[in-house]
Amino acid sequence: MKPAQNENALVARIARQLGFARSKTLAVGLGDDAALWTPARGRQTVLTCDWFLEGSHFLRDKHPADAVGWKCLARAVSDIAAMGGEPRFFLLGLALPSSLAGKWLDEFLGGLKRAAKVLGCFAAGGDTTRQANVLITITVIGEVRPGRAILRSGAKPGDLIYVSGILGEADLGLRQLRKQRGVARPSNAALRKHLYPEPRLALGQWLAANRLATAMMDLSDGLSTDLPRLCAASRVGARIEMDSLPASSFLPAAEAREFALHSGDDYELLFTVNAKNAHRLPQRFRGVPLTCIGEITKHRRIFLQDKQKAEPLRSGGWDPFRS
Amino acid sequence: MKPAQNENALVARIARQLGFARSKTLAVGLGDDAALWTPARGRQTVLTCDWFLEGSHFLRDKHPADAVGWKCLARAVSDIAAMGGEPRFFLLGLALPSSLAGKWLDEFLGGLKRAAKVLGCFAAGGDTTRQANVLITITVIGEVRPGRAILRSGAKPGDLIYVSGILGEADLGLRQLRKQRGVARPSNAALRKHLYPEPRLALGQWLAANRLATAMMDLSDGLSTDLPRLCAASRVGARIEMDSLPASSFLPAAEAREFALHSGDDYELLFTVNAKNAHRLPQRFRGVPLTCIGEITKHRRIFLQDKQKAEPLRSGGWDPFRS
Numbered sequence: 001m002k003p004a005q006n007e008n009a010l011v012a013r014i015a016r017q018l019g020f021a022r023s024k025t026l027a028v029g030l031g032d033d034a035a036l037w038t039p040a041r042g043r044q045t046v047l048t049c050d051w052f053l054e055g056s057h058f059l060r061d062k063h064p065a066d067a068v069g070w071k072c073l074a075r076a077v078s079d080i081a082a083m084g085g086e087p088r089f090f091l092l093g094l095a096l097p098s099s100l101a102g103k104w105l106d107e108f109l110g111g112l113k114r115a116a117k118v119l120g121c122f123a124a125g126g127d128t129t130r131q132a133n134v135l136i137t138i139t140v141i142g143e144v145r146p147g148r149a150i151l152r153s154g155a156k157p158g159d160l161i162y163v164s165g166i167l168g169e170a171d172l173g174l175r176q177l178r179k180q181r182g183v184a185r186p187s188n189a190a191l192r193k194h195l196y197p198e199p200r201l202a203l204g205q206w207l208a209a210n211r212l213a214t215a216m217m218d219l220s221d222g223l224s225t226d227l228p229r230l231c232a233a234s235r236v237g238a239r240i241e242m243d244s245l246p247a248s249s250f251l252p253a254a255e256a257r258e259f260a261l262h263s264g265d266d267y268e269l270l271f272t273v274n275a276k277n278a279h280r281l282p283q284r285f286r287g288v289p290l291t292c293i294g295e296i297t298k299h300r301r302i303f304l305q306d307k308q309k310a311e312p313l314r315s316g317g318w319d320p321f322r323s
Numbered sequence: 324m325k326p327a328q329n330e331n332a333l334v335a336r337i338a339r340q341l342g343f344a345r346s347k348t349l350a351v352g353l354g355d356d357a358a359l360w361t362p363a364r365g366r367q368t369v370l371t372c373d374w375f376l377e378g379s380h381f382l383r384d385k386h387p388a389d390a391v392g393w394k395c396l397a398r399a400v401s402d403i404a405a406m407g408g409e410p411r412f413f414l415l416g417l418a419l420p421s422s423l424a425g426k427w428l429d430e431f432l433g434g435l436k437r438a439a440k441v442l443g444c445f446a447a448g449g450d451t452t453r454q455a456n457v458l459i460t461i462t463v464i465g466e467v468r469p470g471r472a473i474l475r476s477g478a479k480p481g482d483l484i485y486v487s488g489i490l491g492e493a494d495l496g497l498r499q500l501r502k503q504r505g506v507a508r509p510s511n512a513a514l515r516k517h518l519y520p521e522p523r524l525a526l527g528q529w530l531a532a533n534r535l536a537t538a539m540m541d542l543s544d545g546l547s548t549d550l551p552r553l554c555a556a557s558r559v560g561a562r563i564e565m566d567s568l569p570a571s572s573f574l575p576a577a578e579a580r581e582f583a584l585h586s587g588d589d590y591e592l593l594f595t596v597n598a599k600n601a602h603r604l605p606q607r608f609r610g611v612p613l614t615c616i617g618e619i620t621k622h623r624r625i626f627l628q629d630k631q632k633a634e635p636l637r638s639g640g641w642d643p644f645r646s
Contacts, residue, residue, distance in 0.1 A: 008552070027367070031556065032475050033405040033540050034371035036467070039362045044350070048357035049372075049414045049462055051452045056418075082356040091372045093416075093460045095379075127460075129374045137416045137450075137460040139372050144359070152355050217356050229331070233354065 010101055010128050014092070017109040018116070018123040026089060026124055035091065035125040037141070044149065046085040046142040050076035054134040064183050065104045067195035068136070069111025075220065076138040077119050078199035078267040082218035084150045084208025085142035087119055087201070092126035093137035100134065119201065148208045150271070155215035155234035157298040159272040162281070164203055164288050167223060168259025169248045170194045170266050190250055197267040203285050204269055212280060216271040222264040225315045228302055230270060240294040240313065242306040261304075262316035272296055333424055333451050337415070340432040341439070341446040349412060349447055358414065358448040360464070367472065369465040371402035377457040387506050388427045390518035391459070392434025398543065399461040400442050401522035401590040405541035407473045407531025408465035410442055410524070415449035416460035423457065442524065471531045473594070478538035478557035480621040482595040485604070487526055487611050490546060491582025492571045493517040493589050513573055520590040526608050527592060535603060539594040545587040548638045551625055553593060563617040563636065565629040584627075585639035595619055 015030045028036040039045055052072035054060050073090060080087045092112070096105065116122050121140060173194030177184045186192040199218070207213040215234055219226050223240075231238050247256035273281060281290055294305070303310040338353045351359040362368055375395040377383050396413060403410045415435070419428065439445050444463060496517030500507045509515040522541070530536040538557050542549050546563075554561055570579035596604060604613055617628070626633040 028472070028474060033402040034369045034408070034463075034465070036406065036472050036474075037368045037370065038469065039368055041364065045360045045362055045368065045464075046357045047360065047414060047448065047462075047464065049416050049448070049450050049460070051416055051418060051450050051458075053418065053452065053454065053458075056452060056454065079356040083359065085357070091370060091462060093372050093374055095374060095376065125370065125372070127372050127374050129376065129379060131376065131379065135374075135376075135458060137372070139370075139414060139462040140357075141368075141370065142357070146361065149351070149359050151351060151359075 007128060013105065014109060014128070017106065018113055030123065030125045037089070037124065040143055042146065043143040044146050046080050046083050046144050046149065047139065048076060048079035049137060049139040050079065052136040052138065060134060061182070062177055062180070062184055063195070065107035066111035067186070069108040070115045070196050072136045072138050073112055073115040073119065073121065074197050074199050075267055076140045077121055077201065078197070078218045078220065080140055080142040081199045081201045081204035082216055082269060083144060084148060084204045084216065085144040086205060087121035087140050087142040089122045089124040089141055091124060091139040094126065095129045095131035095135040097132055098130060119199065144208065148211070150208050150213045150216040152215055152217050152230045152233035155230060155236050155272040155296045156274070157236055157296055158275055159214050159296040160275055160278050160292050161238060161240070161270070161272055161294045161296060162290055162292055163219065163223070163246060163268055163270050164200050164285070164290055165266065165268040166246050166248055166289070167219065167266055167268060168256060168263040169250065170197060171259055171263030172248060172250060174265065190248070194265065197265070199267050200269045200288065203288065206285065207271060210280070212273055212277055213271040214274055216269060219266045219268045219270050220264055222262045222316065223270065224261050224313055226270060227313070228315060231300065231302060234296070235300065237297040237299045237301045238294055239297055239303045239305055239310065242304055244291060244293045246289060246291040330451060336428065337432060337449070337451070340429065341436055353446065353448045360412070360447065363466055365469065366466040367469050369403050369406050369408040369467050369472065370462065371399060372460060372462040373399035373402065375459040375461065383457060384505070385500055385503070385507055386518070388430035389434035390509070392431040393438045393519050395459045395461050396435055396438040396442065396444065397520050397522050398590060399463045400444055400524065401520070401541045401543065403463055403465040404522045404524045404527035405539055405592060406467060407471060407527045407539065408467040409528060410444035410463050410465040412445045412447040412464055414447060414462040417449065418452045418454035418458040420455055421453060442522065467531065473531050473536045473539040475538055475540050475553045475556035478553060478559050478595040478619045479597070480559055480619050481598055482537050482619040483598055483601050483615050484561060484563070484593070484595055484617045484619060485613055485615055486542065486546070486569060486591055486593050487523050487608070487613055488589065488591040489569050489571055489612070490542070490589055490591060491579060491586040492573065493520060494582055494586030495571060495573060497588065513571070517588060520588065522590050523592045523611065526611065529608065530594060533603070535596055535600055536594040537597060539592060542589045542591045542593050543587055545585045545639065546593065547584050547636055549593060550636070551638060554623065554625060557619070558623065560620040560622045560624045561617055562620055562626045562628055562633065565627055567614060567616045569612060569614040
């Protein structure tokens with residue numbers, strides 16, 4: 001198809017492809033000044049917005065447009081999962097050059113639409129404009145029962161620290177992608193994790209519904225960067241057992257542990273549980289391993305413990321302002 | 324002050340300056356994975372997001388950072404005004420180079436905070452990252468009584484077409500700013516309109532509360548681009564009386580009419596009223612003139628009428644994809 005030649009045509013194309021469905025709760029979607037939504041009675045609204053920028057978060061010549069579409073929504077929805085919420089719909093802010101308003105756009109919208117269906121989070125509106133680079137921002141609106149949202153600030157000394165899944169494989173996938181020529185194909189598990197992350201919605205909702213997690217966040221910038229944020233919000237410290245980290249089996253053990261500590265982009269959940277409730281956690285939740293990696297401490301420092309010694313944990317995760 | 328050197332410091336600085344107030348309805352603002360909000364019972368939620376990009380929407384060397392902060396929120400809130408809604412809070416997506424994370428950021432946040440206070444729309448969260456150019460995206464969340472939101476799609480043949488304010492002066496201000504050396508100072512009325520637009524919140528809410536407008540939108544891209552959008556949504560046409568346009572007195576009449584027809588960035592309201600209700604509209608609403616500029620017609624074309632003849636209206640407003 002020919003690229004969309006003006007803003008009206010672009011909006012019409014996006015609306016057609018994403019299938020902005022009006023529903024009982026969503027009265028007006030794309031095409032008016034704003035979206036109009038009737039929230040469920042007695043629910044709180046959860047809101048998050050997330051950048052996904054060419055050059056910073058993806059590379060146009062390496063990342064398939066389909067994966068860009070999937071991932072921009074998946075990582076924004078991961079913030080809703082981290083609160084224990086249910087995503088409802090999203091607003092798409094999209095800036096792109098005219099040359100990409102054809103095939104690239106269609107593939108991007110294809111990945112985005114698939115993610116919307118899988119995650120139960122549908123397009124409700126947005127804003128488009130033209131730029132030399134592709135800029136994406138996604139706002140997700142979700143719901144949660146009052147008082148059930150899990151914040152970062154609830155961890156208490158003595159709580160056990162858990163993570164879902166295996167840590168570090170998405171970053172391993174990114175490194176493989178960087179070495180490949182041309183646009184990547186999701187040819188192995190690590191690359192698939194990098195290109196098509198799966199936010200832990202069901203786990204987050206289960207932990208919230210059962211009041212099991214005292215604090216929670218998603219791991220987007222790496223354990224060594226994100227855990228200090230949870231600890232700061234809760235005004236506590238932590239001790240992490242190096243040997244307990246759920247590291248990748250794709251790498252030698254020492255290297256895998258470094259990836260597990262410092263790599264971003266996993267979108268697994270980091271959460272704390274009162275020790276007396278630990279027996280209520282399964283070893284796997286819908287196939288995803290849940291691993292106890294340490295304990296919350298009173299003193300506001302974070303230590304990494306191996307067989308010999310405990311060392312302060314240095315933050316080595318991703319920070320766009322650290323160059 | 325020194326520029327913020329990492330993402331945590333940047334988020335802390337934004338939170339400190341904007342004063343993310345927790346309130347009875349906003350449980351968690353910036354600093355967690357998502358914002359948590361309790362909507363008022365029996366209200367609908369209005370949602371919009373809006374780009375504001377260096378190079379497209381503002382020039383770093385011409386626009387004061389304070390005006391960038393004001394305007395990014397004002398123009399997003401204008402979409403809530405255009406639905407007849409009341410803004411509640413906003414999410415700020417901000418990408419900027421490290422070199423601007425000091426003085427520029429503080430001035431930007433100063434303008435944003437003033438707009439937040441004047442518009443009654445407070446910061447609830449957001450996302451920050453680093454980029455060579457300043458990228459801003461604002462999501463605004465508002466509320467409206469069920470059934471009272473004014474859509475673009477409700478105009479009927481015979482309805483009278485109104486606009487608020489004077490059209491074209493913001494664009495005149497932009498042209499003056501482009502000619503000036505260095506960062507502009509809001510030294511005259513046109514420049515002030517360009518730098519510090521005032522969304523018509525009170526008017527939009529009054530029209531909604533009194534069920535006076537059958538259709539409404541805000542004028543962001545110019546009358547000749549935006550009126551066809553309203554007409555398309557309502558499946559109607561329109562006849563505009565050239566001599567009735569509320570054009571600027573700062574320009575010769577013919578030139579002022581061209582500006583009134585084709586200039587963007589005014590953020591005035593365009594709305595339609597059933598002719599039998601026209602007597603209920605004041606000539607001015609809180610000092611802002613309301614002007615009848617024409618009539619909705621059955622046939623889906625838009626004509627511009629002057630003393631001699633009626634001509635089809637060509638779209639000459641701003642479209643980022645038209646180059």
